[in-house]
Amino acid sequence: MSVDIKMLAKNLNLSISTISRALRDSYEISDVTKTRVREMAEKLNYHPNPYASSLRKHKSMTIAVVIPEITNNFFALAINGIEYVAQEKNYHVLIYLTHENIKKEIGFANHLQNGRVDGIMISLSSETNNYDHLIELKSKGVPIVFFDRICESIESSYITTDDYESGFAATEHLISCGCKKIAYLDLSRYLSISNKRMLGYMSALEKHHISIDERLVMRFTNNNAENEELISKMLTGPNRPDGIFASVEKLAIASYNVCERLKIKIPEQLKIISFSNLEISSLLSPSLTTITQPAYEIGKQAALQLFRYLEKKNMMNVHEKIILKSTLIPRGSTRA
Amino acid sequence: MSVDIKMLAKNLNLSISTISRALRDSYEISDVTKTRVREMAEKLNYHPNPYASSLRKHKSMTIAVVIPEITNNFFALAINGIEYVAQEKNYHVLIYLTHENIKKEIGFANHLQNGRVDGIMISLSSETNNYDHLIELKSKGVPIVFFDRICESIESSYITTDDYESGFAATEHLISCGCKKIAYLDLSRYLSISNKRMLGYMSALEKHHISIDERLVMRFTNNNAENEELISKMLTGPNRPDGIFASVEKLAIASYNVCERLKIKIPEQLKIISFSNLEISSLLSPSLTTITQPAYEIGKQAALQLFRYLEKKNMMNVHEKIILKSTLIPRGSTRA
DNA sequence: TTTATTTACGGAAACGTTTTCGGAAACGTG
DNA sequence: CACGTTTCCGAAAACGTTTCCGTAAATAAA
Numbered sequence: 001m002s003v004d005i006k007m008l009a010k011n012l013n014l015s016i017s018t019i020s021r022a023l024r025d026s027y028e029i030s031d032v033t034k035t036r037v038r039e040m041a042e043k044l045n046y047h048p049n050p051y052a053s054s055l056r057k058h059k060s061m062t063i064a065v066v067i068p069e070i071t072n073n074f075f076a077l078a079i080n081g082i083e084y085v086a087q088e089k090n091y092h093v094l095i096y097l098t099h100e101n102i103k104k105e106i107g108f109a110n111h112l113q114n115g116r117v118d119g120i121m122i123s124l125s126s127e128t129n130n131y132d133h134l135i136e137l138k139s140k141g142v143p144i145v146f147f148d149r150i151c152e153s154i155e156s157s158y159i160t161t162d163d164y165e166s167g168f169a170a171t172e173h174l175i176s177c178g179c180k181k182i183a184y185l186d187l188s189r190y191l192s193i194s195n196k197r198m199l200g201y202m203s204a205l206e207k208h209h210i211s212i213d214e215r216l217v218m219r220f221t222n223n224n225a226e227n228e229e230l231i232s233k234m235l236t237g238p239n240r241p242d243g244i245f246a247s248v249e250k251l252a253i254a255s256y257n258v259c260e261r262l263k264i265k266i267p268e269q270l271k272i273i274s275f276s277n278l279e280i281s282s283l284l285s286p287s288l289t290t291i292t293q294p295a296y297e298i299g300k301q302a303a304l305q306l307f308r309y310l311e312k313k314n315m316m317n318v319h320e321k322i323i324l325k326s327t328l329i330p331r332g333s334t335r336a
Numbered sequence: 337m338s339v340d341i342k343m344l345a346k347n348l349n350l351s352i353s354t355i356s357r358a359l360r361d362s363y364e365i366s367d368v369t370k371t372r373v374r375e376m377a378e379k380l381n382y383h384p385n386p387y388a389s390s391l392r393k394h395k396s397m398t399i400a401v402v403i404p405e406i407t408n409n410f411f412a413l414a415i416n417g418i419e420y421v422a423q424e425k426n427y428h429v430l431i432y433l434t435h436e437n438i439k440k441e442i443g444f445a446n447h448l449q450n451g452r453v454d455g456i457m458i459s460l461s462s463e464t465n466n467y468d469h470l471i472e473l474k475s476k477g478v479p480i481v482f483f484d485r486i487c488e489s490i491e492s493s494y495i496t497t498d499d500y501e502s503g504f505a506a507t508e509h510l511i512s513c514g515c516k517k518i519a520y521l522d523l524s525r526y527l528s529i530s531n532k533r534m535l536g537y538m539s540a541l542e543k544h545h546i547s548i549d550e551r552l553v554m555r556f557t558n559n560n561a562e563n564e565e566l567i568s569k570m571l572t573g574p575n576r577p578d579g580i581f582a583s584v585e586k587l588a589i590a591s592y593n594v595c596e597r598l599k600i601k602i603p604e605q606l607k608i609i610s611f612s613n614l615e616i617s618s619l620l621s622p623s624l625t626t627i628t629q630p631a632y633e634i635g636k637q638a639a640l641q642l643f644r645y646l647e648k649k650n651m652m653n654v655h656e657k658i659i660l661k662s663t664l665i666p667r668g669s670t671r672a
Numbered sequence: 673t674t675t676a677t678t679t680a681c682g683g684a685a686a687c688g689t690t691t692t693c694g695g696a697a698a699c700g701t702g
Numbered sequence: 703c704a705c706g707t708t709t710c711c712g713a714a715a716a717c718g719t720t721t722c723c724g725t726a727a728a729t730a731a732a
Binding site: 280 | 384385386388390396405406407408409412416419429430431449476589592615618619621622623
Binding site: 356387388389 | 687688689690691
């Protein structure tokens with residue numbers, strides 16, 4: 001079928017091993033044969049079979065990215081950063097979407113024990129409250145780098161942002177704009193980033209002597225319609241907030257939609273701040289005050305750390321914990 | 337190192353071939369041994385080596401998606417659709433980003449001749465004006481499905497949208513809103529979708545007896561700053577348009593940004609319509625009139641067609657050409 | 673000149689599967 | 703009972719590489 005190393009050998013009257021070595025630029029091969037081999041390979045349009053190579057070398061030249069969703073600017077940007085590094089290293093990147101479903105995450109983790117990839121980068125699903133699948137994966141020797149939605153109870157490298165500080169800053173920003181009743185909207189009660197943001201939120205309230213109303217700390221699902229319903233109830237109910245701090249972009253969008261329907265004026269009646277990587281936050285009506293994470297850089301750093309694992313096996317036990325800063329960008333949705 | 341089929345065989349006092357067949361549920365194996373094998377595999381946490389399997393079977397269980405960029409809602413949604421189908425079929429998906437660079441596209445195409453994937457789905461880069469790399473790839477027997485930015489001169493399946501009609505409708509919509517001088521903004525002079533949209537644009541102008549001003553048919557690059565500069569020049573120059581038809585979301589965003597800087601009022605002074613899959617078009621200020629493509633469905637259909645190729649080799653010569661409809665959603669940016 | 677070393681290459685095993693071929697035992701049929 | 707047919711399984715080749723080992727010739731060291 002396809003031209004293989006054996007055919008090259010035959011055409012050049014050389015042995016298979018010589019061909020292999022010549023192509024890999026081995027010192028054992030003379031320069032003249034190297035160029036002969038290379039030219040013949042070029043001429044016959046030879047492409048080494050990656051699966052044969054991977055089988056023999058126990059190296060797949062492939063990494064996996066496991067993320068909750070891709071229709072989210074944060075993750076799209078992160079993948080961009082990851083893919084940039086992967087291209088540099090001549091690696092291939094497999095994408096797995098959990099859709100915030102822990103069962104899928106477990107399925108992927110278990111599957112990836114088989115050597116298909118040399119390492120994985122993962123951002124946990126919002127449902128993930130047990131890490132056995134990842135512990136087992138790691139125990140199999142698969143390097144794991146967590147990014148953004150990290151898992152602190154597993155000893156491994158991660159890269160995330162200053163979520164507590166950002167949560168604090170976001171809340172304080174709302175307070176400084178005059179908010180007295182601030183709701184915190186989140187996807188998960190499990191994720192460490194969620195909890196850190198919430199802690200920041202609570203600390204800020206405490207600092208400013210605002211009592212915490214548990215009814216204003218709300219969790220949502222992956223179902224947009226349901227989410228808007230819930231937000232709608234909150235905004236029409238008895239203890240309606242005057243400020244919203246959304247932990248995820250989509251919850252801010254949902255809030256905007258609800259406000260439009262309910263004719264609630266932002267920022268006059270309700271101020272909104274949100275974690276977001278929407279490049280058009282400034283074009284929204286009103287423009288959205290955001291906390292923006294360095295998503296591309298997170299992806300890039302995560303990939304670089306994964307390659308640090310891959311390139312030196314003695315690095316397998318030296319983990320890096322990187323925390324980048326997010327930036328708060330005040331815009332119209334929190335104008336006092 | 338890892339538990340392999342040989343170890344299973346030893347533990348069960350069976351031959352390797354029996355294990356292999358039992359795991360693949362072959363009719364040649366009795367039910368009792370099948371369950372014995374399965375239980376032992378479970379117990380030992382056996383995971384078959386995919387590379388050994390792929391090498392032997394000449395099947396990678398992997399498909400490639402080659403796209404220009406991922407930070408674009410259209411492509412993110414398309415990937416979502418693709419990944420959905422791939423998960424159903426137990427396939428793996430590799431992602432390659434060309435960043436609108438034909439050299440990268442050629443590099444990927446050449447590389448993918450090596451059998452790493454069973455088929456590829458591609459949306460051309462805006463620079464791609466020569467298809468030799470894809471022709472060669474196809475001649476190697478790699479099934480190709482084009483989506484959105486298709487290549488009509490290669491006989492293969494594709495799935496795209498009614499670009500001519502949409503271009504016509506978009507332009508006519510602007511005209512019906514009172515526009516007399518309409519600019520057409522695009523990324524590429526090569527892509528078939530670009531040219532169809534442009535033809536639709538021109539036909540609509542013609543139908544309404546508006547002469548075509550070549551200076552208002554503009555091509556942009558992947559560089560946002562440069563693009564805004566160009567748009568800015570156009571909007572301050574002598575033959576400033578009163579309507580913009582953007583072929584790509586990012587050019588509409590750029591136009592919004594420029595208008596904000598130049599204090600040009602949308603839609604009073606300038607109306608804008610754009611191809612876009614932004615789910616928040618309605619929340620922009622003003623809300624953006626869009627032509628929205630069924631991106632998720634495009635990805636899904638493309639993947640389904642690819643699997644039609646893969647599942648029956650005699651399908652390799654029956655190509656499907658699917659054209660889905662986009663929908664024009666009038667919003668604030670074209671209010672008369 | 674003899675011996676050690678380097679250079680340049682070939683043979684063959686190995687990676688972990690799948691599959692072809694073959695065959696023994698059990699079963700069914702006349 | 704003799705024969706063909708299933709049923710169930712094993713041996714070994716094959717997939718296309720990489721690498722371990724060996725070695726002849728060329729070169730350097732003694």
